[in-house]
Amino acid sequence: MLDNSRLRIAIQKSGRLSEDSRELLSRCGIKVNLHTQRLIALAENMPIDILRVRDDDIPGLIMDGVVDLGIIGENVLEEELLSRRAQGEDPRYFTLRRLDFGGCRLSLATPADEPWDGPAALNGKRIATSYPHLLKRYLDQKGISFKSCLLNGSVEVAPRAGLADAICDLVSTGATLEANGLREVEVMFRSKACLIQRDGEMADSKQQLIDRLLTRIQGVIQARESKYIMMHAPTERLEEVVALLPAPSARPFCRWPATSSAWRCTW
Incomplete structure (x- = not known):
């Protein structure tokens, strides 16, 4: 039986989003064995349970309050939303953020x-x-x-x-x-894939864990979208090189002398 004090996250067991969902959770530092055939996998280092289910079951599990978070394709989510509205229901959930896979x-x-x-x-x-x-x-x-x-x-x-x-x-x-x-x-x-959360009250400890997880997800996505560039540049042209970078926020760099005082190593 599931422990309600633990955060429950539903992901696709197999299919288009399965591997990317597992990789995202791993990069967020969640240590869990997702290579077994078990429906529920317990994280070793956080109070998190991972439920591996059919992708078209995930929106319903969220809307019915069975799990706390779900990683799901927007196409499946929207289809379930329209289906429930057609039956006179008023499904509720939160979209926490769009993810960078499953396009x-x-x-x-x-x-x-x-x-x-x-x-x-x-x-x-x-x-x-x-x-x-x-x-x-x-x-x-x-x-x-x-x-x-x-x-x-x-x-x-x-x-x-x-x-x-x-x-x-x-x-x-x-x-x-x-x-x-x-x-x-x-x-x-x-x-694309998105991260959704159930509606309703959430224990403070769970919400704090969700907020921490969101911060880590943002870091993972930002790291995947960033590039590391290292170059040798003449000292007198260094500011011109830096000015070519796309935006001030993308220009954090370090510099140190190369073998010649007229050149700098920059990254």
Whole structure:
């Protein structure tokens, strides 16, 4: 049974965000063995439990207050949000920050040999998707009437199998679409991974741990986006070199004499 005094974080067990989520937690200093098949892994050095679940279960676990934090794709989060609202619910959660991985787009794709003159070409057509609510919202806004074919996997084979006229699916590189004779014709939704928190009261100790974790995540992301540059530069030209850096905040540097007093090593 889970200890409610420990911070509970849900991540994808396997799939597109799994490896990056594990790496992020590791870089934040959370020592935990995530290479077993166990659903729950306990951190060794912090009061944190990691729950490894299906990605489409994570928004519900957050909205129902079962876990405290979750790392999830914005596409899955938005689909769950629309689904619950369609059922008359008022789901609540906080988005703490967008992360620097999991980038993709939810797009419409049609057979490559068919003409495309905009979303109106889909009027009255059958569209296969795993994201029926996002698809409906987008085409409703365009005033397009369509029939939905719900598939939980292998959406890209639907046109070739005669199940649908077009598809709405996640695209990263487009290689899978091309391999199935499809082409991307319209981007509906752009997504990245994000960190979300449940609504409701949180013990002070948990909130302090969340705040500390957020600071570490910011540090990890900033470090991944930063570059270390070392150079030899003539002393009289040093200020010109520094001025070429993109912004004052990006210009912290050190200098020391090289073998010649006319040159400086700078980083």
